[in-house]
Amino acid sequence: MTTTARTAPQTWVGQRVPRREDDRLVRGAGHFTDDVQAPNALHAAFVRSAIAAGTILSIDVAPALEVPGVHAVLTAADLGDPRLRAVLERPGFVATDMPLLASSRVRYCGEPIAVVLAEDPYCAEDGADAVLVDIDAHPAPVSIDDAGRHPLHDEAPDGVLVDLQMFEDESIEQALADSALVLEEGFRSARVNAAPMECRSVVADVDRRSGQLVVHLSTQVPHQVRSGIAQALGVAEHGIRVIAPDVGGGFGLKCVVGREEVVAAAAARRLGRAVRWSEDRVESLTASFTGHEQRYRVRAGFDADGRLTAIDADVEADIGAYSAYPFTCGVEPLMACTELPGVYRVGRYAARGRGYTTAKCPTAPYRGVSRPQIVLVMERLMDKAAARLGLDPIEIRRRNLITEFPYTGPNLITYEPGSYLESLERCEAAIDDAGWRRRAAQPAAGERYGIGIACFSERSAYGTPTMGARRMGMTPGYDVAHVRMDPTGHVTVTTGTCGHGQGHETTFAQIVADQLGITPDEVRIRQGDTDLSSYGWGTFASRSLVIGGTAIRNASVSLAESLKRVASDVLEADPRDISLRDGNAVIDNVVVPISELAARVHFRAHEHPDQPDHLLEARGESDPDGCFSNATHAALVRIDEGTGHVQVEDYIVVEDCGVVVNPMIVDGQVRGGVAQGIACALLEHLEYADDGQPLSGSFMDYLVPTACEIPEISIHHLETRNDGNPLGAKGMGEGGTIGAPAAVLSAVNDALRGTGAQLDCIPVLPHQVRAALHGDGSTSEETA
């Protein structure tokens, strides 16, 4: 026993604890999938369709086999034509197969047809160039309007893979008729690519010792990938081990199962050699998953005071050629229809959502999933109604925000307490403090300024009940954690969530440290390995802290109870009187080091017969029913009247994600999200030619923002505790992306005031701004 105590903050939760991940990453010692050593591996290169839609007449692999270094060329027939099938068990959804390699039809440019396996990646690409594919081209559907004219799937002759009348209201027409103002508006957002800096990557090999197919890959969802591989290849799940080492960003792109990764796994089994593939940027931009191409037609009623009376929305999504496994193509229309009203009260609500197949890369969930669009829609409606009714844009929002909680809207969602009005008012004050109005009122010659604002909530941490209501073929939601203390008093935690830059190793360690009275340095977080952790759903939809963190906390609480029980033996005290802090079990002034307790339990188990299982090991679970963080964003933009260039000059975020575990990490998530949102508002769009050829094939064509496009972002925190979990935390990983497009578009339109032009599509490109300033004043609905 000792009386020494280490100094530690009262709680680790709430501290700007530096990230444990950083040391290896700044040294270049991170271990990303392409860094995985696999001696004697074969390198894969895919033969991809150069035609957007057509029938495969022949595939001649013989010339490729003549290429030096090429070991094998595999087609669908060689692999047994395995498929991925994403399912939504509800009327209006058409399930379709996504073959791993196309064998009869191709449905988008870049669709994989064969895989060449060679001794190095250069030879593999030579081989892929040599494969001869003859395709009878069909007319390719390249837009929502084309989908029915040139259907891609026999199961969906109208080109519609999902059609959901989510909310119906017989009295909506009357409510609109009774409204003082009815707006009928259209909005669009472009097709975008999440563009993580690390593209997709896989190394698959059969471990001779265990017999397992071991698949390293860059993913957010290792267990789901394992299920996808097992189902596609007809293998028991325990025969597959999926490992996500360091993951270089995901943003949703890596929360679905890619066909190339499964092909690599299948090829490794078939050839008995390690197979590796790393997507290059051209493939990522032209043949990988995409997001967000949507079109809205909305009717909205307001009373004379500017209060929203009714919304009737028709949401159409261009979902590309296939439903991605496992989330399906329903993810964006479903989300949009369910959550469109956002933070605003609305009397009557009707919404229909459809997903159309086109000859473009399939869509995957992308950071924010439809919320960037629906927030943009609601905020544009607010701005337009304010202008028509002569109200201040902030005042109309104030009149419509939900202020009494819990609130259940006509979209059948119950919002738990948040700070919707307070965040708006705090943001308004911050705008004044930053002198935006003064700056906006004094533009230099040839410049215009605009201020835009966006209020929103971010539903996150969808547990089993919420996800079950979506009726996917598999229902994500719960997560499980294990916490184990070793004889030195150090702790190893496993979680089913899987970070890709969010700092789990640090944040989760802070949570554990508080419960066990140790330091985060004494906690090791293990994630991203299906052999290590129980089935878990990975990291997406801002679920990790709320669900994974709560599971970890719950396990830590159980372990703390075990420790106190052992301490009570040693200290001859009631366990309820013992606390764990500063590395010790403490009662009054008597302390015993936790490391000593841990050693006793493991090495001298006979002295602690009451200790369950004689091990300091605990399991925790969590399966909440979703929660809402909220925020108000504001953007100050400057428009160059000559070039039409829009520069975001300054940006303010007032956000409320409940209890903040690590403010540094939360701020980083907000800033990164805002950057992606600004990009969606002003830069990023995947272009396709009329015949379906992708035109955005490099970062020369697809403009990801640099440091010069992103301003400094000031962040203000509010804290409305989430009573739904013991951490008090709410998910927040997507909020930056959700609020920024609306705030920036609102600011651009503010800058265009007086021109008669309004822009309702993103991205807003310089030539559209010029047309708005110098053109005929019409809207640019046809763009983006």
Added chain:
Amino acid sequence: MRDLHLITTEVNGTQHELVVESRRTLADMLREDLGLTGTHLGCEHGICGACTVLLDGEPVRACLVFGVQADGKQVRTVEDLADGEQLSPLQQAFSKHHALQCGFCTPGFLMLAESYLASRPAADKTEIREVVASNLCRCTGYQGIVDAIHEVATAQQAGPVQP
């Protein structure tokens, strides 16, 4: 017939003799032949800058330089920044200012900043932001990266001038 060349190059202070195919990029040579996987490939067409290394002290995109071009030259990669366990001031500042999240682009930004601060030790924030715009990061919104480099520049100004 593969077009092979014997080259001599110094990487992070160590001399190497290597046989490389003429079309092999410097990035692949570093990663695959020398096992220096800290240099990352983010786009392979010279835009993202994740593969930035120093060639005779100048920052280059290792995806746009062939391995044979390193013949007779010195290469410096991210693995050379720390002095054993001791991280360099830039590496420390990146962590302190949360200038990285997934960390994939980080080696490229560090090497870019390393060469920039060597040539312009008293850089101000505006200049730094313009230089940082050479590379792409998808996670941080860049603010932490700019702040980290600026802090090191400020410290260099305050401290003794490097020879």
